[in-house]
Amino acid sequence: MTDIPLWVSIVAILLLLVLSGFFSGSETALTAASRARMHALEKSGNKRAIIVARLIEYRERLIGALLLGNNLVNILASALATSLFLRNFGEVGVAYATLVMTLLVLIFSEVLPKTWAIANADKFALNVAPIVRVLVIVFSPVVAAIEVIVRLVLRIFGLKIDESAAVLSAHDELRGTLDLQHKEGGLVKADKDRIGGLLDLAELEVSDVMVHRTKLFALNADLPPAKLVEEVLSNPFTRIPLWRDDPDNMVGMLHAKDVLRAIATIKGDMEKFELEKVMSPLWFVPDTTSLQNQLNAFLKRKAHFALVVDEYGEVMGLVTLEDILEEIVGEIADEHDIELPGLKPQADGSVIVEGSVPIRDLNRASDWNLPDDEATTIAGLVIHEAKMIPEERQIFTFHGFRFTVLSREKNRITRLRMMALTPLQDTQKTAK
Template sequence: MALLCVSAFFSGSETGMMSLNRYRLKHQRKKSSGARRAAKLLATPDKLISLILVGNNAVNILAAIMANALAVIYVGEVAGPWVATAVLTIMMLVFSEVTPKTIAAQNPEWVAFKASHILRPLSQILAPLVWAINKLTNSIIRLLGFDPEKGQDDALDTEELRTVVDASGHKISGDHQNMLKGLLDLETVTIEDIMIPRAEIQGINLDDPIELIVEKLITSNFTRTPLYQGDINNWVGVFHVRKLNHLLRGESVTHSALKRFAEEPYFIPESTSLANQLINFKESRQHFAAVVDEYGEVQGLVTLEDILEEIVGDFTDTGIAEQNEIEPLTNHNYRIAGVASIRDINKATGWALPKDGPKTLNGLALEQLESIPEGNVCFVIGGYRFTTLSIQGNMIEQFEARALQHSSDEE
């Protein structure tokens, strides 16, 4: 029974050591001596495995010899080996394999840290034997075409990190999980995906009468407003609305005064990732930028707040406007505005509409239809069915949409 217990120790140690969470182990090394011992053993996994298997196999072979000898004495030379094999197999499976390995798999840290007290000195005692076995096995591994020196790559890519965040469960709150996933998205999402499109820019045309300009500035819902001359591509500057108070109290408001108090326009390419632009905003101490394409044409604008909202969620009531663009109906149906972005639709519905083409639902529909429909039509994109509800000029204003999977489930 003592040999079975020793065998159980080696079996449980192997499972416990190999089941340790490497990232948690790195953190625990700072405050746990057991974690430091386990980390040193795992630094050379080939030696650790050889050590455990040497001990386990030696004990199992010794147990088999003793069981066979006892069975011959009590049962006889003919039946003894068969009885010993049957009894020892069952006992080893139950007491030395399944039970200790199950406990170790459920409690890897407790088992591994406790076992390291014995495995650490044992590795020093059996070092010559382990070295010889490793040399032999490494030679065989090379003959089979593998590299015995190849280390384990513990680095995680973005999607694997996202899985880790999702698997954190109750240890990280839902809001914090969303923030972490928002940070991971910064590398893959570009300015073009989140910018306010050109058609929705509420700028000030300096060719307009000064009275109209002042009225627009007073009623503006935004802190900063772009100033342009004649054409939206000809940005003159960015005017901070609070400076209007200085102009109204002091000198008269004129076109030249607006230009003088305006900040220099800041231009960025639409293909810039959010991660890079966040750094650029910090280094340039800017909060507001015009987004241009490869030809220098203004395609939209983006603010520092827009990028931060991708991480922490909406600061203001802009989320209400997005909800109005994507309105849930009964039976998994949605009424969606044509100007709604594909990213917002996917986030609100959990769908997977293609994001590598047009950025709005209207653009995606026109790409699919290849023309502006004269009347309401129904079409399918991927696994989603869309029906146009209203068309105004060269734009589809409203859609009704649903996932085909839900349609087939109800049928």
């Protein structure tokens, strides 16, 4: 080493520091690069994006090759620096070499390139990908051997690494991204709710969004034709289920347009109105059907309306295409609708809400975060948390709200007053 000129050693050390910075920056950029953006560029034919996607796909091999290269150049640079300082300062040169190389590696080979890479991750990754691919191929045998050794050592300590195991599902990653973008101001609440609603379709069942049988508008098929037509035309619903003999015995469905066409055909002579020719067959779906499957079924059958039945075949309610779409885009109101019916804000800051209002609608309308895992309606949430059917004027406190039961019919809570608690108040569940 003593034969190596001083300037050669300095140039070699600087070159090795640059290579170390390259390895550090490449590792940061390739692990931080947006997989979604790379996928979009890959589809558009960007060759470097294709390379990045392949490198990210084999992330463990990629990181192993970069760490191997980084350690090689860092150790070599430190050895050269130690030799250089020993020649010029004697034994104390080891301490000088350690101090100087620590500072140089930390600043120029770690912090600086990684800061640069994280600030321009996608661009940096695209630029270094062709070179990194070659390095991964060259170092592949050594990295593979290192992986085997690492797994064997971990197995000795009872740890097993599953390469195929994902820490988060794709849905969880998307939800995390949505929340982060909304928090940072990159995504407005309405857009966050729409995308989140789309992700929820696979997790929700039709029973979560259906109109319950207690609110189901249906007509007796045995009504006189004139009265039946009058009822059809006087209500805001386009599709109306029909029952016969017993309200639970659903026999068909009337579409308002079909009724109008029939009336036009018979020129208003109700004596000639034949219900059987106008009535359509009903479609029954299980209450456990996911919204995603039901949406696909609606689109496939070109239908908008289905009755929901439980495991015993009893009618529980009805679900429409609009109900499912509202889970994505929010409440769809027309001239006959009230924006979130059953919710009345009060002057004192409280809210009077009907017990049958769905929790999801409340959360979306008021930007709350009430849990809807164990109950669908706000009344169901109160009963679930209270572990009883409350009496009128009884008060409960949980999930950051004070709930006052205003009215109850038999075993159903029909109206509640909700008041948000201040952060200083206890949000644990209590009952008075």
